[in-house]
Every structure is written in C-alpha cells, then in structure tokens.
Amino acid sequence: MSRRVHRSLWVWLGAGLAFLYIPIVSLVIFSFNSSKLVTVWAGFSTRWYGSLFHNDQILDAAGLSVRIGFISAALAVVLGTMVAVALARFGAFGGRALLSALSTAPLVMPEVITGLSLLLLFVAMEQAIGWPAGRSAMTIIIAHTTFSMAYVAVVVQSRLAGMDPSIEEAALDLGARPGKVFFVITLPLISPALVSGFLLAFTLSLDDLVISSFVSGPGATTLPMVIYSKVRLGLSPEINALATLMVAIVGAGVVIAGILMNRAEKARIRDEQMALAGDDLPAANPVSQA
C-alpha cells in the first residue's frame, strides 16, 4: 500500500474545509470593507470597528449577555451538580428514575416549547403571586439556568460515575463526615467537569436567541437578539466587525486551551516516567532488616 495520499483526497479535504470556513472567512474579510454595502468591496478600512465601539445599543446588549451568561452558568453549575450528585451517589432512592428523566429532558426539548412554556409560567406566576414582576433580565436568567443545568448535570454525572467510589469511602473511613468529604475530596476531583459545565452553560446562554426572545421584556435585549433584529433590517458591516471580534476571541480561547492541554500532557508523561523510575530507587524496594 502506498503511503502517498492520493491527489483526489486533497481535493476532498479542500472542499470540506471550504464548506466549513468560507462563510466565516468572507465575514471576516467584509468586516474590513470600507463600503456601507456589505456585498460590494470598496477597499480596506477599520471604520466599522470604530463605529461598533460607539454603538451603545450593541455594547449594552453584549454586556447584558455576558452578565446573564455568568449568573445563569453559575446557578446552573450549582443546581446541575446537586442533581448529578443525587443521581450518581445516592443509590436507588424513590423517584430516582423520574429525576433522571426530567432533569435531562431540556436536552431534547425543542427550544420553542421550552421558551413558550417558561413564558406562560412567568405570566401565570406574576398573576398569582406578583413575581417575577414583568419580563426582564431576571426571567432570562431563570430560563437559561433551567435549560443549561441539564447539560451541567450530564457532564458532572459522567465525571462522578468515572470516579473510583472508594476514594470517597477512604475519606469517610479516615474520619471525615459526608459533607466534608464532598467539599474536600469530591469537589476538587470533579472540578474539571464543573469548569467545562460552566463554560458549556455560559456558551449556551450567550448563544441563545429563541428562549431569550420568549422570556425577555423591554430593556432586556441580549446580543443575539440585537444581531438578529439588525440583520432583519438589512445587513450592517458593524455586525460583521462584531462577529469577527467574537470569532477572534473564541479562536484565541481554543488556541490557549490547546497549548495548556499540550503542556499538561507533557507533564503527565514526565510524571509517568518518574513513577516508573521509582521502583528502581533503593528506597522504593524495602527489604526488611529482620
């Protein structure tokens, strides 16, 4: 068999990459277009970036989106982790199957349904108990927490399931009470899952248009809602500039994560070699003196 990659495979690879990235590349290129018309190239310019930073509507929406993302992701991590611990550690309690099914239902529920049902709930609650008063950032946070905690629960639960349960038992055995075991042993060990759960929830919240549109009120307009409404009125180069910035931030995040992971991998290999060398050390092979 030839190790040479056949030429047609390169073509296919190019076609695949083009399919994935041409839309983004064209978006980035046209963000530097000096023309107001998005589809006509009129020379290089960064004017749209300048006007972007003077557009209070977009900046406010971006700030609100980030705030909502942080708060709802933090709440989702707390609630999702509680669900995950109950499912992974409390054994076969009554209603376990129900909790398991219901807590992950938002993963498969159409967003339109989730958004509509939350809106109806908020309206009914306002009439019944007067809270939440109207739709606002608060209702968006509640809605985002509701659906993103399901994702956190899944991520954390799989991490808990993959953890050796005797580690927690060992802590109990050494005299730590269950609450302390959770905070001193379990939490540090599942922290990678908490971080990825948080990032996932944050991304979902930042990205959400459908549910936000249902439950937001006047004065609570998130970034996706602004972009969507602007695009409906006609494409604006400012949006291209905004999108390019977002792509740049995400891209930088991916590159940094890659570097960190690469470093961790190298450290792991080094540690493994250190551990293997351990058995050759005189101290590692005790021979009793008796």
Place this chain on the structure above:
Amino acid sequence: MHDGRKPELALDEPWRNPQATPYISIRNVTKRFGDFVAVNDVSLNVYRQELFCLLGGSGCGKSTLLRMLAGFEEPSSGQIFIDGQDMAGIPPYSRPVNMMFQSYALFPHMSVQDNVAFGLKQDRTPLKEIRERVAAMLDLVKLSPFAKRKPHQLSGGQRQRVALARSLVKEPKLLLLDEPLGALDRKLRESTQFELMNLQDKLGVTFIVVTHDQEEAMTLASRIGVMNQGHIVQVGTPSEIYEFPVNRFVADFIGTVNMFAGRIVDEDSNYVRIAAEADGCTFFIDHGVSASPNAQLWVALRPEKINIGREAPADTRENCVQGVIDGIAYMGDVSVFNVKLASGRMVKVTRPNLIRREEDTLTWDDEVWLHWHPASGVVLTS
C-alpha cells in the same frame, strides 16, 4: 530477610482458649442484596493482634464482610462487636477501624504527606503532632523522600505503601486490608508481604486481610477463614487449613490436591481401609474415621506427599498405585510429574530437585510406582 516467625501474640493461640475475649466478634451476620445473599450467617471471632485472612474466590462474600466491618454496609441481620462495642448504626467515620483499599484510593489531588495527614486532620490533632506522626509513618514505610509527590508520580509499590501509611497513621484498633498486594508484581509482593508482617509485629495492630490468593494468605496469616458462597467453610491456622481441610472445597482451594473417591472396606477405632475402586488402589489410613460404613468418601492426597520411583514399594497391597509418566513440568526447585494411572486418571506428584544433575532421571513414558505414608491421605466426608 524475614526469619519466618509469626507475630508474638499469635503464639499463645488465644482461639484455643475458651476464656479469651475476642477483639472482633462477628455474630450470625447475614447480608442480603435483594434476593442475593452475599454473606450467610457468618460467625467469627478474631483476637487482639491477630493477622486474620479471609480467603475465597471472587463473589464469596469476603469483601462484603470487610465492608461491614468498616461500616460501608450494614448487616441485614446479626451483630458486629469491636473491642466489646456494638457497631450497629455507627458510621464509618466514627469507627475505630481503618481500611486499605484494593485500588489504594489515594486522594489524587493531595501530596503523599497530605494523604497521610488527612485522617489526623479530621481528628483535629495539633499541627505539630500531625507533622511528627506523618514524618514517622513515612519513615516507617520508607517514603520520606517522596513526601511532596502526588500519587500519580509514584510507582505501584510506592502507592501501596502510601495507602498503608495513611491507614496506619491513626493507629486504628483494627486495620482492614482489601487485596493489599493484588496490584503488585510478584517480587514486590513477596518483599511487601514480609514488610506487612513486620509492621504488624511492630505496631501491634489487629489486621483482617481479604485475599483470593492462597499463597498470600498462607504467608501472612495467623489464622485463615476460608469462605465460599457467603459461608465461612473453615477457620484455622495455615497448616491446619492445608493439612487438615474439612471438605473437598477447602482441600481443592488451598494448594493442589489429588482427590480419590472411595468406600470404607474395613475399619476399627485406630485405622480405616478405603478402596478407591475406580482407580484400583486401597488406602490404609492410620486413624479412625467417623462415617457410616458404606458412605461415599474422598481421600485427598497432596502432590508433595507422594513418593515416585521405578521400584515397587515393599508392600504393594495398599497405599500405592502404578502408572506411566505422562508429563513433567520442571519448576526449578521442584518438578511436577503428571502420572497416568491404568484407570486413565492423572495424578500430580511433586518432587524436590535435590541434586543438580541426576543420573538415571525419571522421564516421559517411564513406568513408575507411586506410594505414600498412611498418615498422608486426608479422609473427607463431604
């Protein structure tokens, strides 16, 4: 190396003294998981400073029994007493018991010394004392140079010693060890076995060890409890278990054995003659047996207790049989002969290789006589 001495206190054999107070007393303990009975009406006494081995195959209930002692499982019925105290309802974190887990269960995010210090910190021991005791314990298991390392930077043998140090540093009344040497390679296992016995000798802690490895149990234990299907089948010193098994399961589980089925043909108070008709030989046993005259019996004969040679013994009527060598396994210290009898069955015989190069050595297809002493066979009724 170790001098092979068993721990001091085991020498007075408290289990033979009906007045001795057991340190751990397991009374009619049963554990059910749904319909499955993991531990079935087990009663067992373990005495202070014993190194007791629970030995059995996987799923025999030994680990469940250990987990009940640690407090991770509650017995479905029965009681467990440790040092006179009923353990019912006492959670694992309040028991005077520590456990070394099969997987070692080290805390991966803590250094070696933090792992060892963890138990002492839970008791709010003064920091200075923690530091001293951790240092002394790391010294004892020869891990002081690795105190700052994380568990994943250690080899298997080192991790095993961290786990041991962590469970010993609180000076528990009872230390439970779940397959403590299972994950180590053979050489490391042997040296660690003796290390464990030394530690136990030095610290005077009572050990209960769970293992499926009969060799490990034989080396370590003051007494062994053989378990099968949730029951304790036999409790005894290693030599009692090996030389006087109570039934075919124990005889077969511990070491290698040749089992002959037969019936009593002649008996008196001080001897019994058993004919193993299928294999064409008669056993003369130099002690009486309490069994109904025509009942089916088994004679268990260990491979090392059979003599093998070309010459017929003086008396060819009993305690001997003829066969052909079908296979030889050279093990270095001993050779194992597979001898095929006229009946077609195989008998295993081991013989120490006393001389480096033997003239006229036994080889394949040689006709040989197997013979044994009247005290060598063990008569089993079940």
